[in-house]
Amino acid sequence: xxxxxxxxxxxxxxxxxxxxxxxGGIGQPLSLTLKxxxxxxxxxxxxxxPHVSGVAADLSHIDTPxxxxxxxxxxxxxxxxxxGCDFVLVPAGVPRKPGMSRDDxxxxxxxxxxxxxxxxxxxCPTATVLVISNPVNSTVPVFAEVFKKNGxxxxxxxxxxxxxxxxxxxxxxxxxxxDLNWGLIKVIGGxxxxxxxxxxxxxxxxxxxxxxxxQLHAINHRVQYGxxxxxxxxxxxxxxxxxxxxxxxxxxxTVLSSYLGLTDKNIACTxxxxxxxxxxxxxxxxxxxxxxxxxxxxDLDLKYFAMPCVFGPNGIERVxxxxxxxxxxxxxxxxxxxxxTLPSNYSKGIDFVRxx
Ligand code: NAD
Ligand code: LMR
Numbered sequence: 001x002x003x004x005x006x007x008x009x010x011x012x013x014x015x016x017x018x019x020x021x022x023x024g025g026i027g028q029p030l031s032l033t034l035k036x037x038x039x040x041x042x043x044x045x046x047x048x049x050p051h052v053s054g055v056a057a058d059l060s061h062i063d064t065p066x067x068x069x070x071x072x073x074x075x076x077x078x079x080x081x082x083x084g085c086d087f088v089l090v091p092a093g094v095p096r097k098p099g100m101s102r103d104d105x106x107x108x109x110x111x112x113x114x115x116x117x118x119x120x121x122x123x124c125p126t127a128t129v130l131v132i133s134n135p136v137n138s139t140v141p142v143f144a145e146v147f148k149k150n151g152x153x154x155x156x157x158x159x160x161x162x163x164x165x166x167x168x169x170x171x172x173x174x175x176x177x178x179d180l181n182w183g184l185i186k187v188i189g190g191x192x193x194x195x196x197x198x199x200x201x202x203x204x205x206x207x208x209x210x211x212x213x214x215q216l217h218a219i220n221h222r223v224q225y226g227x228x229x230x231x232x233x234x235x236x237x238x239x240x241x242x243x244x245x246x247x248x249x250x251x252x253x254t255v256l257s258s259y260l261g262l263t264d265k266n267i268a269c270t271x272x273x274x275x276x277x278x279x280x281x282x283x284x285x286x287x288x289x290x291x292x293x294x295x296x297x298x299d300l301d302l303k304y305f306a307m308p309c310v311f312g313p314n315g316i317e318r319v320x321x322x323x324x325x326x327x328x329x330x331x332x333x334x335x336x337x338x339x340x341t342l343p344s345n346y347s348k349g350i351d352f353v354r355x356x
Pocket of ligand 1: 134161
């Protein structure tokens with residue numbers, strides 16, 4: 001969906017997209033990818049930093065159809081930024097420094113996310129929302145709770161962006177198995193340390209036996225802690241930005257293609273709200289039952305979980321619970337560990353908005 005110079009591009013299907021936190025390390029390259037997308041007709045850049053005006057000016061010289069506008073609290077604010085948006089991508093907030101956990105970001109980022117969620121609920125209540133701000137395991141519940149308070153929550157259209165975990169899993173497995181097809185590895189659970197559960201066996205099948213236990217462990221560990229690798233390499237100057245912008249555009253493209261009906265059977269992993277039964281999200285009941293069985297915890301109240309989902313014009317059409325039916329023993333163990341931490345992560349976001 002990248003523009004070329006042909007003059008007969010059919011732009012009858014196009015959307016208005018807002019990036020909140022557009023002047024930041026992720027916001028800038030992500031906005032560049034959106035400006036290059038011929039199905040974006042308007043790109044609305046919002047940030048509390050006045051630097052966003054320069055980012056918008058810079059992007060506006062690119063010869064693609066998207067019309068770029070910029071907004072700050074002093075220049076139109078959230079009402080102008082969000083008015084009429086079909087999609088909102090949120091990389092606003094502080095990133096980690098060496099020695100910090102994603103959870104350490106909650107104090108600052110939860111407030112930022114709550115404020116932005118209120119704006120979305122007010123000015124573009126039916127928009128599809130992609131949450132990048134960390135800690136994703138807690139910020140997505142902040143968005144959901146604010147939307148619920150405002151009566152605008154739609155579990156099919158709120159996503160925590162966990163694509164970077166799948167991108168990493170694919171990259172790292174190719175270092176040892178270069179002939180594998182790309183883009184198949186599912187990563188489930190959450191987006192933080194041992195809540196991240198790569199499902200290598202589902203793709204590798206019998207080929208998994210060609211990897212030693214140590215090799216598999218090393219790949220799983222590197223996917224779970226890949227973020228720390230970047231933070232160390234950047235030496236205090238931030239966390240992943242370019243690979244994240246790549247991952248976010250990859251996920252956005254999947255969701256957008258489905259939304260516009262350009263392609264069908266689009267599948268990607270994302271962190272979703274699982275509170276509602278099958279009527280809201282097909283496959284959610286089965287997901288919860290299988291996780292309860294795998295963890296040996298029949299009372300586990302799984303309110304959020306990252307899963308591969310099938311997307312359609314209205315967002316998620318179906319949760320691919322079947323991917324949990326044939327896990328190997330390592331993966332079952334990882335799901336158990338994930339489910340020990342994840343509920344406290346999502347409860348933190350829920351409690352923040354409910355004022356506990
Ligand atoms: P950054 O500091 O470079 O950029 C953040 C931007 O948000 C800044 O321009 C800042 O001015 C803006 N901002 C702050 N408060 C705001 C508000 N109230 N409204 C609008 N904009 C606001 O940080 P970054 O490297 O771009 O990372 C952004 C977030 O994304 C961090 O929380 C980081 O941990 C997270 N992240 C998530 C993933 C993921 O896989 N989901 C990957 C990488 C980073
Ligand atoms: C990542 O996985 O790279 C991001 O979540 C940023 C971080 O804090 O590690």
